[in-house]
């Protein structure tokens with residue numbers, strides 16, 4: 001059987017998504033979804049959709065969505081690519097910008113999909129290992145055809161300073177894709193770098209701040225030459241009609257997105273404070289999740305004990321850099337109170 005499968009596919013480990021437990025009693029804080037409803041315009045557009053339109057293929061160029069995004073960021077539509085989630089953009093970038101004998105780079109720890117995508121393409125990768133405070137510095141002699149820089153980083157929730165990223169962008173060889181899946185929760189972002197530098201792309205997601213993980217939509221902005229290359233190699237109809245319609249109206253409603261982001265940030269502040277008062281180490285989150293090191297209990301024990309109470313957070317296993325930490329997505333205030341009560345009960349034995 002394995003004779004039929006490419007060796008790199010046989011040898012690789014698949015990406016492990018967070019668990020999707022079902023049920024009303026579950027408190028799900030493990031996949032960085034947004035707990036609030038998306039724009040009410042989404043419901044209106046769903047009611048307006050004519051099912052006869054579903055018989056036709058969608059616009060392969062996603063033009064109406066691109067117009068809204070171009071308007072939002074002050075770019076031209078030629079500088080915008082829309083994908084089936086930002087994950088699709090990461091995979092396409094790997095295929096568009098890296099030759100067989102070239103390398104891909106990314107931070108470690110960072111988004112665990114990057115090495116999986118490299119393995120699928122049978123590409124070598126170079127990791128820039130974060131220090132114990134989860135910061136990084138530009139390594140000497142970095143030779144990558146494509147570097148994924150996650151800003152703010154996941155799962156660590158922190159951002160490097162803008163000056164550091166700007167200087168990295170000025171030095172790095174090859175394409176720099178700044179993965180800003182969580183940027184709307186941060187104090188600043190790198191979009192200007194994509195508008196300024198021909199080798200910089202910034203990708204964004206509708207899964208987090210827009211509460212639309214279920215429609216699978218992400219986009220990136222950058223030089224028209226890079227965007228054209230992505231369009232050349234994508235699946236013909238990569239973004240379905242319903243997703244295009246929903247994404248268009250949701251992106252136009254910045255007000256709802258920003259109100260939801262503010263609510264998440266307020267809850268983030270309260271939960272950080274509470275965990276800090278428990279003696280946990282809590283990193284300065286620029287995202288919709290917290291990266292914490294528990295006190296007086298191991299991360300894996302706390303993870304298991306929470307799970308037994310139907311509260312799901314994310315534990316990344318026994319690797320040295322991440323084994324002492326948990327990633328906790330910010331849910332609604334009642335969800336977070338249940339979480340905090342459970343933590344208090346567990347640590348007090």
Ligand SMILES: Cc1ncc(COP(=O)(O)O)c(C=O)c1O
Pocket residue numbers: 031032084085086087088111150154179181204205206207213217218
């Ligand atoms: C850093 C990072 N980039 C990209 C993504 C993928 O986002 P999307 O849902 O748009 O594919 C995620 C999802 O968790 C992420 O954490």
